[in-house]
Amino acid sequence: MKTRAAICWEEHTEWSVEEVELRDPGPGEVLVKLAYAGLCHSDEHVRLGDLSLPDEMGGVAFSPCPMVGGHEGAGVVQAVGEGVTKVAVGDHVSASFIPSCGVCPPCSSGRQNLCDRGSETMSAEPRITAADGTQVKSMAGLGTFAEHMVVDQDSLVKVGDWYPLDVVALVSCGVATGYGSAVNVADIRPGDTVVIVGVGGIGINAVQGAKAAGATQIIAVDPVEMKREFAQTVGATETAASIEEATPMVNDLSWGRGANAVILTVGDATGDLFAPAMGMVGKGGTLVLTSLSHIAQNEISLNTFDLAMSQKTLKGNVFGGGNPRNDIPALLRQYEAGQIRLDELITKRYTLDEINEGYADMHAGKNVRGVIAF
Numbered sequence: 001m002k003t004r005a006a007i008c009w010e011e012h013t014e015w016s017v018e019e020v021e022l023r024d025p026g027p028g029e030v031l032v033k034l035a036y037a038g039l040c041h042s043d044e045h046v047r048l049g050d051l052s053l054p055d056e057m058g059g060v061a062f063s064p065c066p067m068v069g070g071h072e073g074a075g076v077v078q079a080v081g082e083g084v085t086k087v088a089v090g091d092h093v094s095a096s097f098i099p100s101c102g103v104c105p106p107c108s109s110g111r112q113n114l115c116d117r118g119s120e121t122m123s124a125e126p127r128i129t130a131a132d133g134t135q136v137k138s139m140a141g142l143g144t145f146a147e148h149m150v151v152d153q154d155s156l157v158k159v160g161d162w163y164p165l166d167v168v169a170l171v172s173c174g175v176a177t178g179y180g181s182a183v184n185v186a187d188i189r190p191g192d193t194v195v196i197v198g199v200g201g202i203g204i205n206a207v208q209g210a211k212a213a214g215a216t217q218i219i220a221v222d223p224v225e226m227k228r229e230f231a232q233t234v235g236a237t238e239t240a241a242s243i244e245e246a247t248p249m250v251n252d253l254s255w256g257r258g259a260n261a262v263i264l265t266v267g268d269a270t271g272d273l274f275a276p277a278m279g280m281v282g283k284g285g286t287l288v289l290t291s292l293s294h295i296a297q298n299e300i301s302l303n304t305f306d307l308a309m310s311q312k313t314l315k316g317n318v319f320g321g322g323n324p325r326n327d328i329p330a331l332l333r334q335y336e337a338g339q340i341r342l343d344e345l346i347t348k349r350y351t352l353d354e355i356n357e358g359y360a361d362m363h364a365g366k367n368v369r370g371v372i373a374f
């Protein structure tokens with residue numbers, strides 16, 4: 001079938017919205033009509049070349065492009081391929097940028113976010129053909145920046161049809177990842193002092209997670225005033241414009257002990273951020289790395305003596321350390337009960353054709369989260 005999709009043809013070029021050919025769902029695959037897609041920063045990492053490897057001549061040795069972007073999204077199942085049992089036509093679904101097969105060792109031990117099928121998604125056989133005949137990959141095996149997508153059933157989570165689909169789209173990445181950074185990965189306890197560095201679409205949900213986990217002091221750090229003010233409406237108890245400004249504040253608030261957890265959710269986790277972020281962590285505390293950075297970034301600043309002698313932990317995080325099939329519906333129930341705020345996170349809606357404007361607004365710090373409405 002024909003559909004319209006936003007393609008990143010090459011690093012450092014704009015998203016190009018064009019008509020493409022989407023093949024029919026094959027065995028185990030599902031055709032979804034998208035209702036909303038969230039403008040998460042991760043798709044911009046693709047466009048800005050952070051997931052590409054340079055060659056020695058200054059060219060590109062490996063590129064994920066051309067690629068239809070988008071991994072945050074929600075819609076309605078329109079057709080299913082042979083053998084699909086997990087969803088049916090008419091179901092409302094959330095995309096899941098990590099699939100959950102249910103049977104690999106991580107899935108069967110309650111760590112679906114580490115599903116072994118996750119690595120397949122970036123190398124999956126393309127399902128989209130551009131007008132000039134080029135086969136186009138899709139972000140995380142999804143490609144939510146399109147009116148329709150064909151995806152593996154393992155990459156979808158069925159949700160209640162009474163939830164607004166814009167909220168479901170946010171939960172599919174930003175909310176699950178941010179909330180889980182605090183609740184599952186940082187393992188925050190009641191009374192803790194927690195610092196969230198970068199309160200955009202992901203970090204704002206780490207604030208909500210820290211609050212739900214019972215943290216007493218939640219310091220939201222962001223250079224953008226609007227984000228700091230917004231963070232206070234969902235649980236931040238203090239704010240700072242930079243790590244430098246937050247450091248003495250954390251020291252004071254914790255009576256010199258430092259934070260139990262610092263969660264890094266800036267747009268790009270450059271190596272220089274680690275030593276100052278870890279500097280806010282107290283003895284036995286944890287620095288959670290949720291942000292992505294260049295795929296070949298191998299060096300970070302870190303005081304290794306302090307790491308050892310203060311017995312600190314540096315922990316990675318993918319998808320909030322949880323289980324998409326459990327956590328996405330659970331977060332929606334929390335939303336329904338008023339325990340977390342999601343409608344307010346959507347600052348602005350865009351059409352698919354306005355995607356470049358939406359991302360420009362994200363980089364300019366105008367949006368907590370922008371969404372594409374189809």
Ligand SMILES: NC(=O)c1ccc[n+]([C@@H]2O[C@H](COP(=O)([O-])OP(=O)(O)OC[C@H]3O[C@@H](n4cnc5c(N)ncnc54)[C@H](O)[C@@H]3O)[C@@H](O)[C@H]2O)c1
Pocket residue numbers: 039040041042043045173174177197198199200201202203221222223224227241242243265266267268269289290291292293317318319320362363365368
């Ligand atoms: N680990 C995962 O599973 C996962 C999932 C989704 C997104 N991500 C990554 O999380 C990161 C955040 O994504 P997002 O969609 O929230 O991006 P975003 O652009 O909406 O938010 C980033 C925020 O960080 C702030 N910021 C930038 N530099 C800062 C600094 N030095 N100190 C404090 N604040 C700073 C920005 O003002 C902005 O508010 C990205 O790197 C994204 O790729 C990771």
Ligand SMILES: [Zn+2]
Pocket residue numbers: 040041042071072173174
């Ligand atoms: Zn994302």
Ligand SMILES: [Zn+2]
Pocket residue numbers: 099100101102103104105106107108112114115116117
């Ligand atoms: Zn699995």
